[in-house]
Amino acid sequence: NAGVMQNPRHLVRRRGQEARLRCSPVKGHSHVYWYRQLPEEGLKFMVYLQKENIIDESGMPKERFSAEFPKEGPSILRIQQVVRGDSAAYFCASSPGGLHEQFFGPGTRLTVL
């Protein structure tokens, strides 16, 4: 069974460019979560999606960040007009829902020059 897959694993962008991070959940999982880990800091929740719906985006910055989880295909975290402060590791997790644990991907490390 394939686990959560994230790509790219490393992404370098210049200030002002767009970053698109992809997450393919475990097959059959309909719940996806995105977390961000800034350098030398803890993991912070960003957004929780359940197939085509955003359930909780309380941790998502109001500007420049958006997320989607379409009916077909991976979940996408999109960051427009990146700034140096967006440099971080972004982790995606998936779950079948209910009381099941979240399965995390290996992360995408975004560096903004």
Next chain:
Amino acid sequence: DAKTTQPNSMESNEEEPVHLPCNHSTISGTDYIHWYRQLPSQGPEYVIHGLTSNVNNRMASLAIAEDRKSSTLILHRATLRDAAVYYCILGFGNEKLTFGTGTRLTIIP
């Protein structure tokens, strides 16, 4: 979100048991106690979770106090691979995970 308190760091000798404590005095009746760990340069990994009774799985055991205000993650025989940051998290159902600072566990060969 209910808060947990963990020591910043702990050390243990290889092949000895490790007891990682967590205090959660404001836990609510529906909160489960979850433990995750994050190995260096990797995503977090689920370890174990429980509600009221002690739990065992292939990775660890979870001992929960009778009043549920504290719990202890037990690694029965630590290996170098167990060096990680361990997070104790309260939650229910599909809720987001709220990570604190966790306990950085160092294993001494």
